[in-house]
Amino acid sequence: MGIKSFQGARVEITRTYHRPIAVADYMSRKLVTFTPEQTLLEVMETFMRYRITGAPVVDENGKLIGIISDSDCMKQISEGRYFNMPIGDMTVARYMSTEVMTIQGDTTIFDAATRFHRTRHRRFPVVENGFLIGQISRKDVMLATLKLSGHNWRG
Template sequence: MAIKSFQGAREEIKRDYFHSINVADHMTRKLVTFSPEQTLLEVMEGFMKNRITGAPIVDDRGKLIGIISDSDCMKQISEGRYFNMPICDMTVGKYMSTDVMTIAADANIFDAASQFYRTRHRRFPVVENGYLIGQISRKDVMLAALRISGHNWR
């Protein structure tokens, strides 16, 4: 016995189940950056003003040359007290990390999540031909996962 529907033909609802999962679509493009000539005091003020914990260091052409974090500042505050050295004279270029792990704009958020999981980094600069084009953070990856949760990931 076949069951017949008396509701008639239903309009097919087209749903967009596929969302972009590329780093480029979820990264932050408006970044707070510093130059190597700035002082650690300026960096700490910038961190507090913008509520961030780290930032890329770029040269005058926008090329990524390093990264500075609140941990770098904490180290210098701690050592400054011990050696009686004021932090206001310390320049970023001397204390930034120059071995910066980056991620490609066309990488997917799953690769980014894996890279975050394997390292203790909180952010990865996104570069194109050496130039800084954005940054993705752990928070950005989690927000991307929330936006596409319940949908098919491709």
């Protein structure tokens, strides 16, 4: 007599994990934005009020057209001293950066982390068809990593 197995046929268990790892899952959606017509004084007041260091600039339709940062403001404050230029007359359109590095919402947070590591950027606007839909920051990526720390990161 041979040995009989009392186990039935093995069924392969398939587990599906729905782990949000896309930029869109962790980006900020409620953003402070500026228009090109606003003044640098308004920008600085807003930066102080919300304790931020930069924000996207959008047109009347919500399309991303630039970004304004505290560095842009510092440059104008510094130069204004030499040229006796009142900062209140300076508009965002004149001083914003128009070469904006953006990111797509379906990019993984790991790819976003790589982009942050390779650049000195603190934030990336998230766009869809040219329209601003959110923003991801270094802090958002770190928070996402903490939430995922108990999971297998492959995938």
